Amino acid sequence: MILTGAGKIAGVVGWPIRHSLSPLLHGYWLEELKIDGALVPLGVPREDFARVIASLQRAGFRGVNVTVPHKEAAFALAHSRDAAAEAAGAANLLIFHAGGRIEGRNTDAVGLRESLRQDMGGLQRKTVAMLGAGGAARGALLALDALKVGRIHLLNRSPDKAAQLTMALKKVVMSDIQPGALEDWANIAGHADLIVNTTSAGMKGHAPLDLDLSLLRKGGAVLDIVYNPLETPLLKAAKARGLKTIDGLGMLMHQAAPSFEAFFGATPKVTPGLRAHLEKALHA
Numbered sequence: 680m681i682l683t684g685a686g687k688i689a690g691v692v693g694w695p696i697r698h699s700l701s702p703l704l705h706g707y708w709l710e711e712l713k714i715d716g717a718l719v720p721l722g723v724p725r726e727d728f729a730r731v732i733a734s735l736q737r738a739g740f741r742g743v744n745v746t747v748p749h750k751e752a753a754f755a756l757a758h759s760r761d762a763a764a765e766a767a768g769a770a771n772l773l774i775f776h777a778g779g780r781i782e783g784r785n786t787d788a789v790g791l792r793e794s795l796r797q798d799m800g801g802l803q804r805k806t807v808a809m810l811g812a813g814g815a816a817r818g819a820l821l822a823l824d825a826l827k828v829g830r831i832h833l834l835n836r837s838p839d840k841a842a843q844l845t846m847a848l849k850k851v852v853m854s855d856i857q858p859g860a861l862e863d864w865a866n867i868a869g870h871a872d873l874i875v876n877t878t879s880a881g882m883k884g885h886a887p888l889d890l891d892l893s894l895l896r897k898g899g900a901v902l903d904i905v906y907n908p909l910e911t912p913l914l915k916a917a918k919a920r921g922l923k924t925i926d927g928l929g930m931l932m933h934q935a936a937p938s939f940e941a942f943f944g945a946t947p948k949v950t951p952g953l954r955a956h957l958e959k960a961l962h963a
Contacts, residue, residue, distance in 0.1 A: 680710055680717065687716035689942035690735060693746035696722040698883070698907060700957055701744055704935050707956050708947040716943050718744070728752050732773065736781070741942045742774040744935070750785075750814055757783025766851045767817040772938050784941075787818030790934025791904070792825050793949075797933075798925045799873070799900060804829035808871040810861070810888065811878035812841040815904060817848065819877045824852040832867045833858045868894035874917075876903045881911035892916050900924070906931055909961050928957060 691701040697720075705718035721743075723731045728749050735743060745753040750769035754760065757770055763785040764770045770783035795802065805828050809819060812835035823831055831854050835841040841858035848856070859867070868874075874895070880888040882905045890913070892901075901917035906927035914924040932949045939947045 680706060681713060681715045682717050683715055685715060687714070687741055687943050688719065688739065689716070689741045689743060689938075690719045690721045691744040691746065692721045692723050692728070692731065692749060694722055694724050694748060696720045696746070699746060700906070700931060700960065701746075701935060703960055704932065704953070704957060705939055705942075707953055708939055708945075709943065712943075712945050712947065714943050714945060718942070723749070725749070725752070729756060732756060732781075736775045736779060740775060742772065742938075744938050745771050745773060747814075754783055757781050759783070761785065763788050763818070763821060766821055766848065767814075768847070769814050769817065771934070772941065774941050784937070785818060786934040786937045787815065787930075788821035788825065789937060790930040790932075791819055791822035793933035794925065794929030795822065795826060795902070797929060798902075798923075802826040802828050802873065805872040806830045806832070806870050807873045807875060808832045808834060808864075808867050809875045809877060810834050810880075811876065812837070812844045812858075813877065815877040816844060819875055819904070820844075820848055820852055820854075820856065823875070824854045828854050828873075830855045830857060832863070832871065834861050834863060834867070835859075836861055864890060865894060868892075869896055871895065872899055874899070874901045876901075876905070876911075876913055879905065881905050881908075881913050883907050887912035890916075892920055892922070895920070895922060897921075898923075903927055904930055907961060909958065928954060932957070 753770040760783040772784040774782040833841045838860040845856045845858045900923035902925040904927040
C-alpha cells in the first residue's frame with residue numbers, strides 16, 4: 680500500500696465496524712491502481728455520529744462510506760442528495776466538499792442492480808418475493824424496479840411496515856409492489872422467479888430464516904444480501920434443492936465502486952481477483 684502525508688484519506692463509519700470488508704476492498708483497488716491513499720474503519724456509536732463526521736471534515740477526509748446504523752442519520756446530515764438517496768431516505772456515501780458542504784448518495788441500489796445483472800441477466804416482467812422492509816429493502820426495491828421486474832411481493836414480519844414502505848416508494852417505483860406478511864410465503868413462493876432476502880437473518884450471530892424452500896418452482900433463484908457468512912443457511916438450503924444462489928458479495932463490490940471513484944478519483948473494476956481476495960478474508 681502507498682500512503683504518504685499527501686495521501687487521499689476516506690473512512691467507513693458504522694457501529695460495530697469490525698465486520699466491514701470495505702477497508703480490504705478499497706485497499707485492493709488502491710494497490711492495484713497505485714494510488715496514494717487509504718480507507719480507514721471507524722467505529723462510531725449513534726450518539727457520536729454527527730460530531731465525528733464534522734471532525735473528519737475538518738481533518739481533511741474526502742468522505743465516508745456509511746453502514747448500519749447510521750444511513751438515515753447520514754441522509755439527514757447531507758446538504759444535497761442524489762435521487763437514489765432521496766428515494767431510499769438513506770445515504771451510504773457522504774462526500775465532503777469545500778466550505779463544509781456534504782453530498783449524500785445511495786449506492787446500495789446500484790450494487791444490487793449490477794450484481795443481479797451480472798448473475799441473472801434479464802429480469803423483465805419476472806416475479807420477485809422480497810423478504811424484509813427495513814433500510815436495505817428500499818435500495819433493493821429501487822434496484823429491482825430499474826431491472827423492470829413485473830411484480831414484487833414484499834413480505835415482512837410486520838405487514839403494516841411493508842405497506843408503509845410500498846406507499847413511501849409509490850411515486851418512484853413503477854413495478855407492481857404487493858405488500859404482505861411472511862406468513863403469506865406459502866401462497867407466493869410457487870409464483871416467484873427470484874427470492875431476495877434483505878433482512879439480517881442468517882448473518883453471523885443472527886438466527887436463520889425459517890422458510891419452506893420446497894415450495895419454490897424449479898429454475899428459481901435465491902439472493903441473500905448477507906455476505907458473512909458467504910453461504911448463509913438460506914443459500915445452503917437453496918443450493919441443496921438445485922436452485923441458483925447469489926450471495927451478498929457481488930452487491931458489496933458493485934456498491935463500493937462509485938464510492939472509490941468519489942474518494943480517490945479513479946474508476947475501479949469488479950473482477951474475479953477482487954472476489955477471490957475478499958473470499959479469502961471471509962474464510963480466514
